[in-house]
Amino acid sequence: MVRDSAATRNRILDAAIGEFSAYGLAGARIDRIAEAAEANKRSIYVYYESKEGLFTAALHRVIGDLVEAVPLTEDDLPGYAGRMFDYLLVHPEALRMSMWRHLERPAKGPDAAEVYAHKIEAMAGGGGGLTASGLPPADLLVLVQGLASSWLISPEDLLCADGSDPYSPERLAAHRASLVEAARRLCAPAQTPGGPNPP
Amino acid sequence: MVRDSAATRNRILDAAIGEFSAYGLAGARIDRIAEAAEANKRSIYVYYESKEGLFTAALHRVIGDLVEAVPLTEDDLPGYAGRMFDYLLVHPEALRMSMWRHLERPAKGPDAAEVYAHKIEAMAGGGGGLTASGLPPADLLVLVQGLASSWLISPEDLLCADGSDPYSPERLAAHRASLVEAARRLCAPAQTPGGPNPP
DNA sequence: ACCTGGTAAGTAACCGGTTATTGACAAACA
DNA sequence: TGTTTGTCAATAACCGGTTACTTACCAGGT
Numbered sequence: 001m002v003r004d005s006a007a008t009r010n011r012i013l014d015a016a017i018g019e020f021s022a023y024g025l026a027g028a029r030i031d032r033i034a035e036a037a038e039a040n041k042r043s044i045y046v047y048y049e050s051k052e053g054l055f056t057a058a059l060h061r062v063i064g065d066l067v068e069a070v071p072l073t074e075d076d077l078p079g080y081a082g083r084m085f086d087y088l089l090v091h092p093e094a095l096r097m098s099m100w101r102h103l104e105r106p107a108k109g110p111d112a113a114e115v116y117a118h119k120i121e122a123m124a125g126g127g128g129g130l131t132a133s134g135l136p137p138a139d140l141l142v143l144v145q146g147l148a149s150s151w152l153i154s155p156e157d158l159l160c161a162d163g164s165d166p167y168s169p170e171r172l173a174a175h176r177a178s179l180v181e182a183a184r185r186l187c188a189p190a191q192t193p194g195g196p197n198p199p
Numbered sequence: 200m201v202r203d204s205a206a207t208r209n210r211i212l213d214a215a216i217g218e219f220s221a222y223g224l225a226g227a228r229i230d231r232i233a234e235a236a237e238a239n240k241r242s243i244y245v246y247y248e249s250k251e252g253l254f255t256a257a258l259h260r261v262i263g264d265l266v267e268a269v270p271l272t273e274d275d276l277p278g279y280a281g282r283m284f285d286y287l288l289v290h291p292e293a294l295r296m297s298m299w300r301h302l303e304r305p306a307k308g309p310d311a312a313e314v315y316a317h318k319i320e321a322m323a324g325g326g327g328g329l330t331a332s333g334l335p336p337a338d339l340l341v342l343v344q345g346l347a348s349s350w351l352i353s354p355e356d357l358l359c360a361d362g363s364d365p366y367s368p369e370r371l372a373a374h375r376a377s378l379v380e381a382a383r384r385l386c387a388p389a390q391t392p393g394g395p396n397p398p
Numbered sequence: 399a400c401c402t403g404g405t406a407a408g409t410a411a412c413c414g415g416t417t418a419t420t421g422a423c424a425a426a427c428a
Numbered sequence: 429t430g431t432t433t434g435t436c437a438a439t440a441a442c443c444g445g446t447t448a449c450t451t452a453c454c455a456g457g458t
Contacts, residue, residue: 116360150345
């Protein structure tokens with residue numbers, strides 16, 4: 001047997017991400033994590049203190065990877081939405097962990113408030129608190145993220161309603177185009193001067 | 200003590216909605232439901248068979264109430280988005296139960312595929328599979344629902360990034376306006392003839 | 399009006415299995 | 429030798445589900 005604490009730590013974290021992403025904090029089983037990690041149950045407590053601690057660590061890893069892989073390009077929100085969609089498609093655990101977090105432990109995990117604040121400031125830049133689109137930057141950001149994830153959080157019956165297979169490559173590509181176009185429309189300059197939120 | 204099986208059934212279902220919405224299927228505790236319902240644990244199994252059966256029943260009630268209270272007006276999607284936002288704000292359990300469903304039991308709960316199919320057909324009506332906006336109707340529907348719920352599923356750090364209290368009445372009203380305007384832009388006829396999805 | 403027996407509704411105690419967590423100890427490294 | 433890393437088995441609490449039982453209600457005979 002080779003002893004390598006860092007490797008064991010990583011195997012545990014990987015297994016935890018798989019387990020928590022599938023079952024959530026309440027549904028996850030420490031035994032299954034230990035087995036999947038090919039590690040002893042005890043080492044989980046040595047390295048991560050508790051089930052909650054392991055969940056928090058998993059949250060940090062998954063969401064950290066996401067924000068690193070999909071940088072928030074505030075000057076190109078449609079592109080950001082498209083790349084976010086692509087990433088979530090390849091990494092379903094990122095979206096699932098975010099949802100578990102929202103439902104089970106909203107206060108845990110990374111806090112990116114300052115990062116967001118900077119981006120929002122950059123978007124507003126001289127526009128009197130509004131973007132060129134006439135929408136408040138924070139709202140725009142939230143809405144664009146809603147667009148990016150909407151397909152992946154919609155119930156099956158809605159996705160299947162038009163008769164196509166919602167996860168076929170063609171369907172996904174078509175929806176990606178729709179979503180990027182939608183984001184483009186949100187970001188386009190307002191047509192009526194004064195915009196939808198007149199002062 | 201007054202004996203009324205229908206009333207007991209309802210108390211149990213109400214308590215179950217509160218419990219499942221707060222903790223999910225795996226996190227919910229039958230004992231707590233029984234206590235909150237002022238009913239005996241046994242009656243839960245008499246009326247609903249199992250924890251899963253009770254969860255499914257809760258799903259049907261909550262989502263049934265939602266689709267009844269917020270009719271899908273396919274000829275007025277911005278209005279639909281606004282009303283959906285209002286409802287979800289007053290009934291957080293509706294959104295939470297939908298999320299638990301997606302994560303824990305995607306196959307359970309009501310199936311509205313036919314209803315959606317009809318709406319989508321109506322939206323497409325003669326447009327060669329596209330709406331006047333140039334977007335496929337199914338995509339448009341999914342995206343609009345994404346807009347309606349985006350604020351309520353966003354992480355706290357993003358909502359707070361612009362310094363305001365994300366759940367103050369003023370902030371909510373402002374975001375509602377943003378979201379309805381966003382839906383309006385998605386539904387507006389495409390500016391470039393041929394649209395974003397040329398044949 | 400008054401029993402009375404059957405049934406629906408409700409209750410408390412309990413059970414077997416599971417679960418997170420820990421203590422005691424052995425093996426490997428430095 | 430002392431420290432780190434890993435193993436095994438125990439423990440204490442918990443939880444979904446069930447058993448055995450009591451209480452209220454009511455139809456119909458007398």
